[in-house]
Amino acid sequence: MDDQQFSQLLQHLGLSWTGYRKVRKGVKKRIARHMQDLGCRDVSAYLVELDRRDDARLDCERLMTVSISRFFRDRKLWKTLQKDILPLLVEKHREKIKVWSAGCASGEEVYTLKILWDFLETSTVRLPYLEVLATDINPDYLERAKAGVYPLSSLKEVPEQHRSVYFQLQAGGKRHAVKSSLKNGIMWREHHLLSDPPGSQFRIIFLRNNLLTYYRDESKRLAFRKVLASLSTDGFLIIGSHEKLPFETAELLPFGSLSFVFKKINGVSP
Ligand SMILES: C[S@@+](CC[C@H](N)C(=O)[O-])C[C@H]1O[C@@H](n2cnc3c(N)ncnc32)[C@H](O)[C@@H]1O
Structure with missing residues (x-):
């Protein structure tokens, strides 16, 4: 599959050429195999098949996904969460805090949050219940x-003090399993970011390195508006450190010194 054909496919799916520029080689290979499995000789035939069969389209959308992630990705973000955001939320919401990790990949972001929460538990008398909804389009x-269970490369940003507490070595030190108690309170669910959000009144939404990177403007604006509506007033939206909001809105104020963390206030969307 050449770049022009790949670009045709991206356009058909509402995906962005720029978003895929660094990862297109591997993705193209997977798609070429899918085309073969479906008996499609060229991209035009493939696009017809995707329009004709919902299951083929969903399989294709899953094959387009990239699972790159790691624990404590963007270390400064986790410091801000630990020092400022979580204490603010804990102070204000005594019973329950709802968090949505949208496009959670293999769980690295979610377990990082759980590590911070567990750590906070050691210094706080009574924490509210932390309800985490972790969604992804890709069931694998x-x-x-x-x-x-993770390779060592996923742990490279984990602070030394947390390594032995929250991970257990497996396979002679090649694999690292998260401490089983971190798994409590997490709901894992399949969800497509272009569909309606899987809940409302989230106090934190992680929307990092997926919708805003891989989708074209038209598709991401509409989906982003819905994500924003599912965030509670005074809630926090966290996007990828290299990402930008798809439109300006008075509803989101930058929070602290990080350009990718926002607090929602009452405002009017354009
Ligand atoms: C690059 S990973 C980012 C993981 C994590 N949020 C982070 O920043 O480390 C992108 C994830 O978004 C998911 N994703 C991409 N498009 C999606 C969609 N339309 N709906 C739900 N998840 C999607 C992919 O399956 C993948 O797991």
Whole structure:
């Protein structure tokens, strides 16, 4: 599959050429295999098949996904969460805090949050219940997330003090399993980011390195508006450190010194 054909496919799916520029080689290979499995000789025939069969389209969308992630990705973000955001939320909401990790890949982001929460528990008398909804379009990633076993490369940003407490060595030190108690309170669910959000009144939404990177403007604006509506007033939206909001909105104020963390206030969307 050449770049022009790949670009045709991206356009058909509402995906962005720029978003895929670094990862297109591997993705193209997977798609070429899918085309072969469906008996499609060229991209035009493939696009017809995707329009004709919902299952083929969903399989294709899953094959387009990239699961790159790691624990404590963007270390400064986790410091801000630990020092500022979580204490603020805990102070204000005594019973329950709802968090949505949208496009959670294999769970690295979610378990990082659980590590911070567990750590907070050691210094706080009574924490509210933390309800985490972790969603992804790709069921294979969700299975890996539930298993919670990772290669060393996923742990390279984990602070030394947390390594031995929250991970157990497996396979002679090649694999690292998260401590089983971190798995409590996490709901893993299949969900497509272009569909309606899987809940409302979230106090934190992680929307990092998926919708805003891989989708074209038209598709991401509409989906982003819905994500924003599912965030509670005074809730926090966290996007990828290299990502930008798809439109300006008075509803989101930058929070602290990080350009990718926002607090929702009452405002009017354009
Ligand atoms: C690059 S990973 C990012 C993981 C994590 N959020 C992070 O920043 O480390 C992108 C994830 O988004 C998921 N994803 C991509 N498109 C999606 C969609 N339309 N709906 C739900 N998840 C999607 C992929 O399956 C993948 O697991």
